[in-house]
Amino acid sequence: MVMSHDDVFETVGRPLLSDGRIKISCRNVNVYYGNKHAIKDVSVDIAEKEVTAFIGPSGCGKSTFLRCINRMNDTIKDCRFEGNITIDGENIYDKNMDPVLLRARIGMVFQKPNPFPKSIYKNVAYGPSIHGLARNKSELDEIVITSLERAGLFNEVKDQLDHPGTSLSGGQQQRLCIARAISVHPEIILMDEPCSALDPIATAKIEELIDELRQNYTIIIVTHSMQQAARVSQRTAFFHLGSLVEVDDTNTIFVNPEHKLTQDYITGRYG
Amino acid sequence: MNNLSLLLVVIVLSVAGYYLGRKRSVDVVRGEIRHLHSLPGYYGLFVALWCGLPALVVLAVWIASQTSVITSLVVSGLPPDFRSLPGEQLSLVINDIRNIADGTIVSGTRDQALYAAAKHYNRLKVTGFLAILAVILSICIAGLGLSKRHIAPSMRARVKVERTITVLMVLCSTVAIFTTVGIVLSVLFESIRFFNQIPITDFLFGLEWSPQMAIRADQVGAAGSFGIAPLLTGTLMISGIAMLVAVPIGLMSAIYMSEYATDRVRTVAKPVLEILAGIPTVVYGFFAALTVAPFLRDIGAGMGLDVSSESALAAGLVMGIMIIPFISSLSDDVINAVPQSLRDGSMGIGATKSETVVKVVLPAALPGIVGSILLGVSRAIGETMIVVMAAGLTANLTANPLNAVTTFTVQIVTLLIGDQEFDSPKTLAAFALGLVLFIMTLCLNIIALYVVRRYREQYE
Amino acid sequence: MNRAELNSHEDRLQLIKSKLKWRYAKENIFRVSGIIAILLAVSMLAILFISIIGSGYTAFQQTFIRLDIKFDQDVIDPDNKKEPEALSQADYSALVKTALSKMFPDVSDRRERRDLYSIVSSGAAFELRDMIMGNPALIGTTQQVWFPADDDVDMYIKGHIQVEAEGSGRIKESTVQWINALTESKSLKKRFNTTLFTGGDSREPEIAGIWGAVVGSFYTMIVTLALSFPLGVATAVYLEEFAPKNIWTDIVEVNINNLAAVPSIVFGLLGLAVFLNFFGLPRSAPIVGGLVLTLMTLPTIIIASRASLLAVPPSIREGALGVGASRMQSVLHHVLPLALPGMLTGTIIGMARALGETAPLLMIGMVAFIVDIPTGVFDKATVLPVQIYLWADSPERAFVERTSATIMVLLAFLLIMNALAVILRKKFERRW
Incomplete structure (x- = not known):
């Protein structure tokens, strides 16, 4: 299959939601890195308190799109954004929208576990203390402990809160990063291939955690692994060469994809 | 310039050694180079190294010691009243001798002994140059001849040349060590001589620094x-x-x-x-x-x-x-x-x-x-x-x-x-x-x- | 989402929002202080350049005075010997004095006369001697000759010194009158100061030049380059390509890194104790300066050379070894040529640093006052930065501008060397 980079696909499936569960809605999003057209006219709705998975071959723009949602692309030079993204109806690219405030509402977990070279306690306390969420030490303690508990890490580290975060195992580090992300009580958590650096057991734990977190948070997860998408997500979006090819309930995508490309990708014919 | 010409002699001879050795290796196998263990160039390098390296070492030693050797010879040839002079005055005299020898005019001293010494100095310089030239020439030629005779098809010239180069590189890398050792020794040695005269506790804990030593020993505040x-x-x-x-x-x-x-x-x-x-x-x-x-x-x-x-x-x-x-x-x-x-x-x-x-x-x-x-x-x-x-x-x-x-x-x-x-x-x-x-x-x-x-x- | 949680979300955002203003203020302070830091660095460089160029650009011009010199046979060669020896011994300053007296016949007071004679450089006599020695046929003729003015006159013309009350300054009212008279008769003007570039050092600013120091620097750099480049490259090649990883090479490495940070003056002490006192090499000679600077520059060259060897990908080595080359051949024929531009860049940077180095050379006596232009590495010599130091220490006002001018020359050399390094790096930069 030969395709030029300028092909834009019409999104098939159910990109837009009609019920009242819309948390994030993206309309006609285009992103350019210098001359490169990285995201091409993507429109999609993300449902509240649900896990949405972004899948697709590498370089398809799914991470770039994810980083649009908390405006992390702002920090990258010659990255240009066009279009419209709203959270609870609020345009996040509005002039009055503060990126700091936005990011306090949206947690992010990265591909490689990136705990700060500080103690476990300080890693989790970092967010609350920069935002001034705790009035005193005991409030901060409480936030740290709840966050660690929610990330399913507290029991493993409760005796070594003053040890450096980097001393933990890979899976523990990633859960520490999740604890750090939820310490400021975000509404949305973005996960950029959170398990790609982990072994299967650690991956299983994280997936379990994601399933639990969905009770309280809207989660978007970018993943390479279709199995993972199938296991943890309720909705799945398939990206290809910067276009959003197909979005639908995970079951539909995996059992009965509409687009030929999606089908080829799911069945492992390329990717 | 003298030293430069000596260096040139060594280089010319080494280059000659290279071509002779190379030619010799080709001759030994009557042009059938594949019978040689190494390429002919390596035999050339082998001879050139034997010709040049020892001579260069001798030359370096000579350049480093030349002045002090000649000076001590000149001093020993001076009349006894000069030889018994204290250190710094003697060095002034030596300076005068050198200046006279170089032809630069010195004011004041018109001592005949100094002129004689200057002549002696110049003679020694010429003799020294001729001697070292002879030594270097003979070392080069001996190295060239001996190593050339060694050339045989089975000789592992490449291995030998490479080993020599490796040894040279190791020597180069020790220069850094010698520099540090040199710094430590030179500074330490003179410091110990200093601490023999001034107690180390005065040095470390003294609150006053005025090193102006008196010109005459009986002056006030002579100690500093x-x-x-x-x-x-x-x-x-x-x-x-x-x-x-x-x-x-x-x-x-x-x-x-x-x-x-x-x-x-x-x-x-x-x-x-x-x-x-x-x-x-x-x-x-x-x-x-x-x-x-x-x-x-x-x-x-x-x-x-x-x-x-x-x-x-x-x-x-x-x-x-x-x-x-x-x-x-x-x-x-x-x-x-x-x-x-x-x-x-x-x-x-x-x-x-x-x-x-x-x-x-x-x-x-x-x-x-x-x-x-x-x-x-x-x-x-x-x-x-x-x-x-x-x-x-x-x-x-x-x-x-x-x-x-x-x-x-x-x-x-x-x-x-x-x-x-x-x-x-x-x-x-x-x-x-x-x-x-x-x-x-x-x-x-x-x-x-x-x-x-x-x-x-x-x-x- | 239940009501309570929604509230707490809203509350939390309000809390964060309330602190945002203060946080952004801090952010701005931080960013602005970064800008200030950079502006400070830039402005310091600007001030430095402005103050040096401002005080030095006048040195490229020198005031000259035209005199009608009568080459009087009675003064130069009364016995008509025509021998060079006799000609060189003659009293040429008398010729200058005569010419000056003729120009200002009303000056009679002895003290005033002395002042009058001193408006022309004391080097004038030497200039006349050289003229006669070069062309004895001039004897008996009258020639117009431009002489450099004395440094005080020059400084007055350039406006660096003023006449002060009751004659306390370096220049007097009477001298100013003569200067005015000379200017009116077009016998005084400013010309390009060639002496500054062609002359050796002198106690008289108006005939002092930096050529001796330039040549001394040249010889010193030649010695440094001839020793440090082969030594540095050989060491780097050995450590990077051949050396086994053991205690010995560790010691060598630590040593090199440490030597790179040893104060330069300590190298001077080493040179004094080892090269001068132990080996008895001549004081003030470029050979010793070069040796000391070699030891100082080596670490820079070794570190740069190792970095550029490290940048050559192992596939090159493996390729050469794969076709049956020995390790030495693979390094000499394939790795070294690729690493050479990087090594040269490092060497040029090291040499630039050596060219500007002063302190260790003071220790080995290159600070002596040397008039003659050195002719070899064993001659007594000084170097450009030391010349700067020497002139900066001189009390004459005219040396201030000459110091600044010398600095400009030195900086120009350094700029050229660094530009060369940049060009070399750009041209041969290769990414694998």
Whole structure:
């Protein structure tokens, strides 16, 4: 299959939601890195308190799109954004929208576990203390402990809160990063291939955690692994060469994809 | 020029050896090169090395010892009343002899003995040259002949040549070791001679430094005092002022360059810092003395303060400017070594850029930054020209940066410039100061290099 | 989402929002202080350049005075010997004095006369001697000759010194009148100062030049380059390509890194104790300066060379070894040529640093006052930065501008060398 980079696909499936569960809605999003057209006219709705998975071959723009949602692309030079993204109806690219405030509402977990070279306690306390969420030490303690508990890490580290975060195992580090992300009580958590650096057991734990977190948070997860998408997500979006090819309930995508490309990708014919 | 011509002789003979050896190897197998163990060129190199290397070693030894050998021969030929002269006067006489021998006119001394000695000196020089020429020629030719005879198809010329080159490279790499050993020995040796005359406790704990030795032994205050306390405080004060200037400016510009600056700012600011780093210290010294010190004095006068024209402040300020690029380029490296993922993690949680820098990037880079600051301190302590030109000569034990203070390096320079008698405590004191300086900077360097190295390993 | 949680979300955002203003203020302070730091660095460089160029550009011009010199046979060669020896011994300053007296016949007072004679450089006599020695046929003729004015006159013309009350300054009212008269008769003008570039050092600023120092620097650099480049490259190649990883090579490495940070003056002490006192090499000679600077520059060259060897990908080595080359051949024929530009860049940077180095050379006596231009590496010599130091120490006002001019020349050399290094790096930069 030969395709030029300028092909834009019409999104098939159910990109837009009609019920009242819309948390994030993206309309006609285009992103350019210098001359490169990285995201091409993507429109999609993300449902509240649900896990949405972004899948697709590498370089398809799914991470770039994810980083649009908390405006992390702002920090990258010659990255240009066009279009419209709203959270609870609020345009996040509005002039009055503060990126700091936005990011306090949206947690992010990265591909490689990136705990700060500080103690476990300080890693989790970092967010609350920069935002001034705790009035005193005991409030901060409480936030740290709840966050660690929610990330399913507290029991493993409760005796070594003053040890450096980097001393933990890979899976523990990633859960520490999740604890750090939820310490400021975000509404949305973005996960950029959170398990790609982990072994299967650690991956299983994280997936379990994601399933639990969905009770309280809207989660978007970018993943390479279709199995993972199938296991943890309720909705799945398939990206290809910067276009959003197909979005639908995970079951539909995996059992009965509409687009030929999606089908080829799911069945492992390329990717 | 004599030595140069000797060197040329050796080179010419070696080149000849190369071609002879090469030809010989081809002849030995009657042109069937595949019968040779190595390519013919290696046989050529083999002969050239045997021809040239020993001769070069002999030549180097000769050049190093030539002057002292001839001088001692000339001295032993002098009349007894000259030979019994004390050291420094004898060296003056020798200087006169050399000048007469070179044909430059000397005023005053018209002693016949000196002219005779000068003639003797010139004769010896010619004899020495001819002798060494003969020695070198014979060594070259012997090496050439012997090694040429060795050439046989089975000889592993390549292996031998490569082994020789390896040995040469190993020798080169030991130069660094010998330099350190040389520094330690030369400084230590003279310092021990100094401490034989001045007790080490006086040196380390004395509060007064005035090395002006009396001209006549019976003069008042003949002893001079050698306490380094005022030098130490002076050095630390100037270095401290320098670091107060260099660390904030250097660190902040490194942070700005790596975290905030647009490409345009960077293309302007980076060369500026590089130019600052490339300016010779003597230029900074002149700048301090010409512009900064008078400026500070005028400002001080305007505020009713008495600022010395050789104030520690002026020297320290300019030294700080000199160290800015040092701190900024080292810190820039260290800050850039902090993984981007840490910045992303912090920004992703809603931290502002400065919060990210102050609370995540800097703590992560701290060991490296501390290392670069330590290296900066070590450089400040050892910096010479700025303080020689802009700081004072007299040792004041003071904490006022507006006063003139002096440093280790200033004292080393003043003690050693000009005529020196090599056995006086005044001259030897310079080496003792050198020893202190070396130890101080060595400690700082080792700690700094260790810290930086550990830091690098952490993120590699 | 239940009501309570929604509230707490809203509350939390309000809390964060309430602190945002203060946080952004801090952010701005931080960013602005970064800008200030860079501006400070830039402005310091600017001030330095402005003050040096401002005080030095006038040195490229020198005031000259035209005199009608009568080459009087009675003064130069009364016995008509025409021998060079006799000609060189003659009292040429008398010719200058005569010419001056003729120009200002009303000056009679002895003290005034002395002042009058001193408006022309004391080097004038030597200039006349050289003229006659070069062309004895001039004897008996009258020639118009331009002489450099005395440094005080020059400084007055350039406006660096003023006449002060009751004659306390360096220049007097009477001298100013003569200067005015000379200017009116077009016998005084400023010309390009060639002496500054062609002359050796002198106690008289108006005939002092930097050529001796330039040549001394040249010889010193030649020695440094000839020793440090082969030594540095050989060491780097050995450590990077051949050396086994053991205690010995560790020691060598630590040593090199440490030597790079040893104060330069300590190298001077080493040179004094070892090269001068132990080996008895001549004081003040470029050979010793070169040796000391070699030891100083070596670490820089070794570190740069190792970095550029490290940048050559292992595949090159493996490729050469794979076709049956020995390790030495693979390094000499394949790795070294690729690493050479990087090594050269490092060497040029090291040499630039050596060219600006002063302190260690003071220790080995290159600070002596040397008038003659050195002709070899064993001659007594000084170097450019030391010349700067020497002139900066001189009390004459005219040396200030000459010091600044010398600094400009030195900086120009350094700029050229660094530009060369940058070009070399750009041209041969290769990414694998």
